[in-house]
Amino acid sequence: MELFSAMPDQKRMYIGTDSGLSVMSQSSAGWQHCRHALDGKFIRAMANVRDANTVYACVTREGLYASRDAGESWDLALPGNVHSVAVDPNNPRVVYAGTEPVSLFRSADSGKSWAELTALKQQPEEVSDKWWFPQYPHEGHVLSIFVDWHDPRVLCVGLEHGGILRSVDGGDHWEDLSAGIEYLDIHTVKGDPNRSNLYYTATARGFYRSEQHGRDWIFSQQGIERSYFHDLVVIPGQPSTLLLATANGTPPAWMRKEKAQAAIYRSTDDGLSWQQITGGLPASMERMVWNLTIDPNNREHLYAATGEAQRQPTESGTTHGGVWASTDRGDTWKQVYEGPNTVRSVCVGVQ
Amino acid sequence: MTVMANQMATGHTSWAPLPDEELTWFLADSKLFALPRPLEYTLEVHAIVFGLTYALESLEFPLYALRSRLVNGRVYLAAVPSASAERDLPRRIQHIHDQSIRFTGNIQGAWNRQIKPEIELYNRWLAETASFNCSAQEFEERLCQLRRQRGNQWFTAIRGVVAPTALLRRDVTGAAASGVADLAEDLTRQALESVAGQGGKLLRALLKRVGERFSRENVIEAGDDVFWLEWTEVRGLLQAAGDRRALVAERKAEAARSASLPAPASIGPSLPRDASRMVLVPEVLELLSR
Numbered sequence: 001m002e003l004f005s006a007m008p009d010q011k012r013m014y015i016g017t018d019s020g021l022s023v024m025s026q027s028s029a030g031w032q033h034c035r036h037a038l039d040g041k042f043i044r045a046m047a048n049v050r051d052a053n054t055v056y057a058c059v060t061r062e063g064l065y066a067s068r069d070a071g072e073s074w075d076l077a078l079p080g081n082v083h084s085v086a087v088d089p090n091n092p093r094v095v096y097a098g099t100e101p102v103s104l105f106r107s108a109d110s111g112k113s114w115a116e117l118t119a120l121k122q123q124p125e126e127v128s129d130k131w132w133f134p135q136y137p138h139e140g141h142v143l144s145i146f147v148d149w150h151d152p153r154v155l156c157v158g159l160e161h162g163g164i165l166r167s168v169d170g171g172d173h174w175e176d177l178s179a180g181i182e183y184l185d186i187h188t189v190k191g192d193p194n195r196s197n198l199y200y201t202a203t204a205r206g207f208y209r210s211e212q213h214g215r216d217w218i219f220s221q222q223g224i225e226r227s228y229f230h231d232l233v234v235i236p237g238q239p240s241t242l243l244l245a246t247a248n249g250t251p252p253a254w255m256r257k258e259k260a261q262a263a264i265y266r267s268t269d270d271g272l273s274w275q276q277i278t279g280g281l282p283a284s285m286e287r288m289v290w291n292l293t294i295d296p297n298n299r300e301h302l303y304a305a306t307g308e309a310q311r312q313p314t315e316s317g318t319t320h321g322g323v324w325a326s327t328d329r330g331d332t333w334k335q336v337y338e339g340p341n342t343v344r345s346v347c348v349g350v351q
Numbered sequence: 352m353t354v355m356a357n358q359m360a361t362g363h364t365s366w367a368p369l370p371d372e373e374l375t376w377f378l379a380d381s382k383l384f385a386l387p388r389p390l391e392y393t394l395e396v397h398a399i400v401f402g403l404t405y406a407l408e409s410l411e412f413p414l415y416a417l418r419s420r421l422v423n424g425r426v427y428l429a430a431v432p433s434a435s436a437e438r439d440l441p442r443r444i445q446h447i448h449d450q451s452i453r454f455t456g457n458i459q460g461a462w463n464r465q466i467k468p469e470i471e472l473y474n475r476w477l478a479e480t481a482s483f484n485c486s487a488q489e490f491e492e493r494l495c496q497l498r499r500q501r502g503n504q505w506f507t508a509i510r511g512v513v514a515p516t517a518l519l520r521r522d523v524t525g526a527a528a529s530g531v532a533d534l535a536e537d538l539t540r541q542a543l544e545s546v547a548g549q550g551g552k553l554l555r556a557l558l559k560r561v562g563e564r565f566s567r568e569n570v571i572e573a574g575d576d577v578f579w580l581e582w583t584e585v586r587g588l589l590q591a592a593g594d595r596r597a598l599v600a601e602r603k604a605e606a607a608r609s610a611s612l613p614a615p616a617s618i619g620p621s622l623p624r625d626a627s628r629m630v631l632v633p634e635v636l637e638l639l640s641r
Contacts (some may be wrong), residue, residue, distance in 0.1 A: 134409045134510075136469055138503045180365035182415060182435050183408065205435050216365040219434070227442060249411070253449030255456070 010351040011295070012070050012304070014055050016043030017321055017341035018311045021057060023051055023071035024337065025351070031336050036066060037074055042311070047085045048349040049092040049295035055349060056095065057127060058082040066111045070091045070351045077111040085159075086145035090152040098142025102131050102159055106171065117171035120157070127176045144186060149193040149236075156199070156214060158186030164201060166214045180217030181208055188232040189214075192240050192270065200242065200271050202229035204250055209271040223274035224265055233292040235299050235329065242267040243302065243330055244274065245289035251309035259286035264304065266330050268327035279332035281324065291345040300325040304333070307342025367474040368415050368431050375622035376420065376427035378614055383547065384426035386610065389602060390558065392419075393582035395551070396426055396500055399639075401498075402505025407635070410508050411446040413437065414628040424609035427618060428636070430628040440627050447518065447631075448450070458531065462538045466511035466608025470545045473504035474553060481557035491589050494561070498582060504550060508542040517634035539638055561585060568592045571599055579603060 011026040012034070021038045024031040042060040049055075053070035056077070063079040081100045088094035095107045097114070103121060105114045131140030144158035146238040153170045163178030164186055176339040177256075178184055185204035192198035199210040201217065207229050208217035226246035229258070235241040247254070262285040267273040276283070295301035307321035321343035325336045337343070387396055396419055396635040404416045413436030418429050436443040454461045477500075479485070480493045514536035562577030570592050571577060576586065588595070624633070 022380075132405065134405070136503075136507075138499075138506070179367070182366055182368075182433060218363060218365055227439075227446065249446045249449045252453045253446060255452045256449050 011348055012351050013346060013348050014046055014048065014071055015323060015337060015343055016046045016345040017339065017343050018042045019341040022339065035071065037071060044344055045084050046241055046345040046347045047087050048347045049087055051350055052092065053351060055347065056085045056111060058085050066309050078105060078114050083141045083143050084145050086147055088147045089149055094152065096147065097146045098145050098157060100141030101139045102162065104142055104157060104171065106150055119172055120165065120174050121174065123174065131159055133161055144188045146189050146191055148191055148196065150196065156189050156191065158189035158201060160187060164189050164214060169194045177214040179215065182206065187230050190234045192234060193236040194238065195238055196271060200232055200234065202232040202244060204228060207244060207271065220271050221274065222272065230288065230290060231292045233294055235294055239270060240328060241267060242271050243292050245292055247288050254309045260288040262288045264289055270302055277330050281333050290343065293347055295348045299349055300329050301326060301346055302330055303346045303348060305343040305346040307344065311342065364435050371418065372421065374429035374431060374619055376429045376618040378458060379426045379428045380617050383639060386424055386476050387426060388578040389581045390578045390585065392421060395501065395554065398498055398501035399505050401502035402509050405506045406510035406514055410450045410514055411443055413443045413630050422618060423614060424610040425614045429634055432628040437627055451515050451518055452525055455519055456509055458515060458538060461511055466507055466542065469507045470504055470542060473500055474545065474550050475559060476500060477550060477553035481553055481560060483560065494586065494589060501554065506544055508546045512538050512542045513638050514635050516638055517631050520634065521631065543641065570595050572596050
């Protein structure tokens, strides 16, 4: 199956911040601002559909918004406290949304109607007892959703906090696969497009890999000099390239004067060893890299969303977030957007 | 074997926490833990240990978890080592400092803004539930949440006030000048009065009402006997009543026998007090026992 298509004609970039969304379009002069949308809303995560004008945005405590016209207009597609969204790489009409408290919803018609995959919540007490979060109301949530690159029946979710669960039958049954992970604050869980047995997870306190379909996780941080891990992107290739967003300490610690001390690391050996990427990026970034994403139409093109730990007061002339871009698989980076609000997520699509 | 797994966490073996038999257990003899009856152990002690574990984890104390067990009716606690903390202990100690800035930087502000309102919210929830101003179904639903709610209340107090006070007392944060540690101790006293004092009283009132219902249904002899049942048994009996009078009598007799048995200060392999997994844990427990 072809995972990435040829270069498109026109690109749009959707920048989700902790106070609204910006739509940008690419021109010969670079990225130009088109419009604002979802003003004031906390955009936690986004996903888009390759070769379509469909974009999804998770808005904290409100729900999943969808745009069918490349960001011109937005509708509430799924109310709730939606924290994550993923489009099935095997079928762009199939969309998953994860919420707080822990629930997973599936749409087979591009977000027009939804059904809850109720089996996820029906776990033994020793599993669901671990679903928790340090901030009030102390409920865990689905922060990461992975749909297998080749088999749409295989789903995996990462819970913040709570662990990793996997289904091999499209969500009818789930198995807790958290063994081996010390601190179950799961930020991202992904599989490798080349080897279906190979899984990766970035947790608040470690990067782990599993060669057993998500079982028996092994800590794997050779070369990394950071202690906090957030987003992870897997770039298909032979072998796959992994990019990992890191920092020192969890967000409350970033009140120190050095702030996040963020860095992006790259692995080209299936997550066994890592090298920090510095081409154009500061060696120690004050802002966190909250999201890493690939241009779905060009696997060489990568984007990094950056910002503060918490929403900052808006003051004239101050900026708190940005987007960095790379056109060479992460070798070199330059900043393509700087704005007043923390950027939590970014995605790029074709108009 | 498991020790090996713990040590090999960076190699090719999956990490696993140490099992109970490889841990060092310390007698927890403060009034919070003194000779708990089955319901006190499975509900309140469980909630305290839940709150302690998540609070210390959240502040990056260098341990994986705290566990409790009953030996001859006494509560023993053990700190489970953390592979990730022990890989780089100095960095982890620095992280305790960094994670605590939000509380130690302005402990009075954090208390007023966040900690005190949340603790009081749980007390209101306990009071509402104890007063039975809801349907039977809603009452049972609330009871299902009770242990987690109580655990969250302990978490909030320990993370926001008790553990930061231990840090300030040891001056780990470097912020102990000008009476900040004294202020923190006063806030800890207020927090414990609210959680252990008021919250504990509300919790007991709530459970006594459950006991009175069980007594009317001939599940137990007297309302107070509910404390001789375990939490999962109480939840089950709310769904389907059954006679537990013989079980209660048996447990009372067993507790009377256990009370006269010796209680060693620690059980299991010896562990130095300065073991990394114990960093600041005795100080936090000492504050909780006041």
